[in-house]
Amino acid sequence: xxxxxxxxxxxxxxxxxxxxxxxxxxxxxxxxxxxxxxxxxxxxxxxxxxxxxxxxxxxxxxxxxxxxxxxxxxxxxxxxxxxxxxxxxxxxxxxxxxxxxxxxxxxxxxxxxxxxxxxxxxxxxxxxxxxxxxxxxxxxxxxxxxxxxxxxxxxxxxxxxxxxxxxxxxxxxxxxxxxxxxxxxxxxxxxxxxxxxxxxxxxxxxxxxxxxxxxxxxxxxxxxxxxxxxxxxxxxxxxxxxxxxxxxxxxxxxxxxxxxxxxxxxxxxxxxxxxxxxxxxxxxxxxxxxxxxxxxxxxxxxxxxxxxxxxxxxxxxxxxxxxxxxxxxxxxxxxxxxxxxxxxxxxxxxxxxx
Amino acid sequence: xxxxxxxxxxxxxxxxxxxxxxxxxxxxxxxxxxxxxxxxxxxxxxxxxxxxxxxxxxxxxxxxxxxxxxxxxxxxxxxxxxxxxxxxxxxxxxxxxxxxxxxxxxxxxxxxxxxxxxxxxxxxxxxxxxxxxxxxxxxxxxxxxxxxxxxxxxxxxxxxxxxxxxxxxxxxxxxxxxxxxxxxxxxxxxxxxxxxxxxxxxxxxxxxxxxxxxxxxxxxxxxxxxxxxxxxxxxxxxxxxxxxxxxxxxxxxxxxxxxxxxxxxxxxxxxxxxxxxxxxxxxxxxxxxxxxxxxxxxxxxxxxxxxxxxxxxxxxxxxxxxxxxxxxxxxxxxxxxxxxxxxxxxxxxxxxxx
DNA sequence: CAAGGTTATGTTAGCGCTATCATTCGCGGG
DNA sequence: CCCGCGAATGATAGCGCTAACATAACCTTG
Numbered sequence: 002x003x004x005x006x007x008x009x010x011x012x013x014x015x016x017x018x019x020x021x022x023x024x025x026x027x028x029x030x031x032x033x034x035x036x037x038x039x040x041x042x043x044x045x046x047x048x049x050x051x052x053x054x055x056x057x058x059x060x061x062x063x064x065x066x067x068x069x070x071x072x073x074x075x076x077x078x079x080x081x082x083x084x085x086x087x088x089x090x091x092x093x094x095x096x097x098x099x100x101x102x103x104x105x106x107x108x109x110x111x112x113x114x115x116x117x118x119x120x121x122x123x124x125x126x127x128x129x130x131x132x133x134x135x136x137x138x139x140x141x142x143x144x145x146x147x148x149x150x151x152x153x154x155x156x157x158x159x160x161x162x163x164x165x166x167x168x169x170x171x172x173x174x175x176x177x178x179x180x181x182x183x184x185x186x187x188x189x190x191x192x193x194x195x196x197x198x199x200x201x202x203x204x205x206x207x208x209x210x211x212x213x214x215x216x217x218x219x220x221x222x223x224x225x226x227x228x229x230x231x232x233x234x235x236x237x238x239x240x241x242x243x244x245x246x247x248x249x250x251x252x253x254x255x256x257x258x259x260x261x262x263x264x265x266x267x268x269x270x271x272x273x274x275x276x277x278x279x280x281x282x283x284x285x286x287x288x289x290x291x292x293x294x295x296x297x298x299x300x301x302x303x304x305x306x307x308x309x310x311x312x313x314x315x316x317x318x319x320x321x322x323x324x325x326x327x328x329x330x331x332x333x334x335x336x337x338x339x340x341x342x343x344x345x346x347x348x349x350x351x352x353x354x355x
Numbered sequence: 356x357x358x359x360x361x362x363x364x365x366x367x368x369x370x371x372x373x374x375x376x377x378x379x380x381x382x383x384x385x386x387x388x389x390x391x392x393x394x395x396x397x398x399x400x401x402x403x404x405x406x407x408x409x410x411x412x413x414x415x416x417x418x419x420x421x422x423x424x425x426x427x428x429x430x431x432x433x434x435x436x437x438x439x440x441x442x443x444x445x446x447x448x449x450x451x452x453x454x455x456x457x458x459x460x461x462x463x464x465x466x467x468x469x470x471x472x473x474x475x476x477x478x479x480x481x482x483x484x485x486x487x488x489x490x491x492x493x494x495x496x497x498x499x500x501x502x503x504x505x506x507x508x509x510x511x512x513x514x515x516x517x518x519x520x521x522x523x524x525x526x527x528x529x530x531x532x533x534x535x536x537x538x539x540x541x542x543x544x545x546x547x548x549x550x551x552x553x554x555x556x557x558x559x560x561x562x563x564x565x566x567x568x569x570x571x572x573x574x575x576x577x578x579x580x581x582x583x584x585x586x587x588x589x590x591x592x593x594x595x596x597x598x599x600x601x602x603x604x605x606x607x608x609x610x611x612x613x614x615x616x617x618x619x620x621x622x623x624x625x626x627x628x629x630x631x632x633x634x635x636x637x638x639x640x641x642x643x644x645x646x647x648x649x650x651x652x653x654x655x656x657x658x659x660x661x662x663x664x665x666x667x668x669x670x671x672x673x674x675x676x677x678x679x680x681x682x683x684x685x686x687x688x689x690x691x692x693x694x695x696x697x698x699x700x701x702x703x704x705x706x707x708x709x
Numbered sequence: 710c711a712a713g714g715t716t717a718t719g720t721t722a723g724c725g726c727t728a729t730c731a732t733t734c735g736c737g738g739g
Numbered sequence: 740c741c742c743g744c745g746a747a748t749g750a751t752a753g754c755g756c757t758a759a760c761a762t763a764a765c766c767t768t769g
Binding site: 395396397400407408409412431433435436437 | 718724725726
């Protein structure tokens with residue numbers, strides 16, 4: 002047998018204190034160690050560095066731990082090792098599927114490596130983001146994933162004062178000191194607008210909601226494309242601070258009608274708006290795309306099924322999450338990631354609505 | 356002035372060790388205390404029990420902490436106080452909006468009280484749930500929120516061995532020892548089926564997917580209602596393990612047609628299926644509700660906008676999250692919640708599709 | 710103005726774990 | 740057969756914070 006202390010009397014019997022269990026009633030590492038007849042550090046190793054413990058002893062430790070219902074205390078581990086095995090993830094919204102899919106990518110990358118995500122929702126507000134960053138710094142996260150590049154000054158200070166690596170998702174940063182994974186929203190706006198121009202539409206409207214930086218970048222792409230064609234007209238741009246929804250998209254169709262807009266096509270900054278628009282067109286008997294072409298952005302699941310199906314731009318949301326997490330893992334390992342700025346591109350999807 | 360030690364020399368100068376900052380390079384409570392010229396515990400109080408510290412001193416502490424970039428270390432706090440201020444939340448899916456809204460309710464309730472949610476996704480698998488429970492127990496959560504009542508034996512053992520309170524969401528438990536907040540899925544299934552019967556449909560089909568306990572409960576409600584009417588027929592029930600999606604709903608319409616089903620109405624266990632079915636009916640020229648009535652469940656946002664609009668049952672998802680979190684807060688405060696089983700009811704929504 | 714209470718702050722001793730540096734044992738080479 | 744070395748395990752000393760119990764100053768009150 003490998004165990005040296007194995008033939009000691011089963012219970013040393015002379016120990017001064019034997020609380021058996023912690024304050025919380027849960028077994029501790031020391032309890033397991035005592036039961037096995039070894040020291041606590043070996044129990045620690047059996048969990049964290051199994052290759053350092055003789056296989057048979059390790060098995061005995063794990064079995065004993067299991068039978069005692071021992072669960073390592075993450076707080077104590079984090080305190081002693083200065084590694085929280087936690088990554089703070091801040092996204093603007095949870096009701097927007099876009100970010101939920103990104104989260105899934107992050108999870109799938111982090112969990113197998115033993116990291117946990119601490120998820121915060123900023124509601125598109127840099128101020129709320131700052132508050133969340135402050136809160137989450139208490140957890141001494143080993144890494145941080147942020148959405149977008151629009152942060153408060155104080156938030157920037159927090160982050161730069163911090164040793165933990167940070168990766169920005171969705172938008173791409175030009176600053177060579179920052180890390181980012183995403184796609185060019187501006188290019189997305191341009192792609193779609195160019196497509197509409199090619200289809201012969203000349204009075205193309207744009208509906209921007211939420212007015213977050215990504216929406217505005219799409220708007221920029223739209224504007225540039227139209228300016229190049231000499232067709233940009235501010236009166237065909239609607240800017241609304243409301244969150245994106247089917248309802249709002251439907252309402253926009255009503256508004257266009259009410260305002261007697263001359264648009265022959267409308268590019269909505271998000272698919273759910275465009276879907277709402279399609280529903281309302283159907284209801285009001287507006288023929289799409291003949292009377293009015295409708296375009297969206299993000300390729301949400303329903304967009305392939307509406308009548309008519311929706312022309313849109315697919316964004317690599319899941320991949321962005323995965324790659325951002327992978328980049329962070331590299332950084333947390335002290336490695337330099339292959340690229341500090343990763344453009345995952347966009348896929349234009351032409352369907353019936355244009 | 357309130358500060359007693361305030362007129363000491365600014366730096367005591369004789370202290371034996373002055374690490375200034377922890378291993379991680381971050382300022383610690385002791386650093387702040389030294390700078391202010393007080394003891395660490397007072398800094399602790401300034402943050403956690405501000406009413407115990409003289410207002411002016413408190414302000415000075417907060418200012419100094421801010422200027423030093425001090426952030427409390429949550430791991431140390433959790434270890435010392437045996438309170439993690441963390442609630443583990445397990446949901447089956449993130450892509451299903453139902454649970455995302457529940458999460459929002461949980462967040463809105465917990466955050467203002469200083470608790471953080473640790474979110475885990477079980478993918479509808481009790482085994483994965485068990486794994487997540489094990490993982491999250493390491494964080495010594497002060498409370499646990501679970502979805503449904505379908506847990507593995509080992510998971511039950513973990514939970515019962517635990518002192519932390521647990522609340523089950525979505526389904527209602529009859530066991531008086533357990534706490535639950537939700538609504539009767541069975542009743543939902545019954546409500547809808549009764550409605551369809553009242554509308555005169557006699558050959559009502561049911562499409563069950565995912566086959567999680569909630570879906571099966573709805574199926575039960577459907578079956579009981581039809582059995583009472585003497586109209587239940589197993590051949591009109593489809594059971595598929597796949598996750599719910601628009602695509603699958605559309606495919607089911609194709610399948611019904613291919614199988615020459617005699618259904619005059621189909622009750623889909625989830626709205627996205629029903630939406631897919633509506634889309635496909637429109638595409639294939641099946642008149643809804645004349646040729647075929649379509650019903651859904653959950654009242655997702657798009658259901659009010661499809662053509663025709665979808666008859667469905669609204670579930671109080673957000674409220675379930677809020678109330679479950681509220682119940683947990685009571686329990687964590689050592690209070691007994693007003694009810695151990697909270698039925699938040701359902702809302703039947705009749706629309707055009709039936 | 711002493712006894713007792715209240716308020717504001719301090720001292721001490723851990724929480725449960727891991728970094729770090731021993732220590733012990735077995736083994737192969739000179 | 741001794742030295743050196745690697746493998747397996749242990750002893751010790753914190754990580755940064757807070758519970759629990761002091762202590763000190765002030766405030767009542769009769």
